Amino acid sequence: DGGITQSPKYLFRKEGQNVTLSCEQNLNHDAMYWYRQDPGQGLRLIYYSQIVNDFQKGDIAEGYSVSREKKESFPLTVTSAQKNPTAFYLCASSIEGVSGVSFYGYTFGSGTRLTVV
Amino acid sequence: AQSVSQHNHHVILSEAASLELGCNYSYGGTVNLFWYVQYPGQHLQLLLKYFSGDPLVKGIKGFEAEFIKSKFSFNLRKPSVQWSDTAEYFCAVNEVQAGTALIFGKGTTLSVSS
Numbered sequence: 495d496g497g498i499t500q501s502p503k504y505l506f507r508k509e510g511q512n513v514t515l516s517c518e519q520n521l522n523h524d525a526m527y528w529y530r531q532d533p534g535q536g537l538r539l540i541y542y543s544q545i546v547n548d549f550q551k552g553d554i555a556e557g558y559s560v561s562r563e564k565k566e567s568f569p570l571t572v573t574s575a576q577k578n579p580t581a582f583y584l585c586a587s588s589i590e591g592v593s594g595v596s597f598y599g600y601t602f603g604s605g606t607r608l609t610v611v
Numbered sequence: 612a613q614s615v616s617q618h619n620h621h622v623i624l625s626e627a628a629s630l631e632l633g634c635n636y637s638y639g640g641t642v643n644l645f646w647y648v649q650y651p652g653q654h655l656q657l658l659l660k661y662f663s664g665d666p667l668v669k670g671i672k673g674f675e676a677e678f679i680k681s682k683f684s685f686n687l688r689k690p691s692v693q694w695s696d697t698a699e700y701f702c703a704v705n706e707v708q709a710g711t712a713l714i715f716g717k718g719t720t721l722s723v724s725s
């Protein structure tokens with residue numbers, strides 16, 4: 495089955511530590527996205543990548559970093575600079591790439607819940 | 612900047628009641644519009660989408676939405692809800708000219724009692 499795999503499902507981090515969230519897709523989609531979901535805040539865009547080796551900041555990129563070395567993979571690193579990292583993180587992909595125009599919508603993974611302890 | 616407003620944070624209905632969830636966006640240009648649903652413990656799923664043609668679009672599970680360009684709205688409707696419709700619903704907008712990622716509203720939690 496094609497889809498998006500996010501791992502781990504739950505992650506605990508000590509304050510001051512960096513942590514990397516994995517996102518892998520086997521849908522052959524060009525574009526990939528990271529959103530953060532907080533109660534009552536909806537989904538807020540962290541970073542997105544429309545093509546390999548290229549990515550753009552979203553609305554809340556501070557304290558996060560990404561890489562896109564392979565089409566299938568778009569890992570997100572939550573750095574110690576992120577002041578409030580406890581949240582639910584969602585990765586998505588879409589078949590539309592460079593144009594950014596979405597006619598089909600996004601496919602989402604099942605998410606990673608990060609808790610800072 | 613583009614924004615998406617969902618007016619109701621939490622809607623509580625009894626089974627068989629009709630549903631309408633509001634969604635308004637701020638961008639004046641061409642947009643593609645989406646409604647997603649997140650059932651408890653599950654990932655986001657696409658309910659329906661609009662990008663051109665008939666402004667009344669039908670999606671899965673009996674949901675429909677109407678695009679009213681003059682009101683910048685894309686409200687979600689269902690004539691008769693079921694207990695299994697209990698979920699969080701998100702409206703999302705894609706600005707065609709800008710070519711950026713989907714912008715989501717803050718979501719509406721729907722609770723249906725049997």
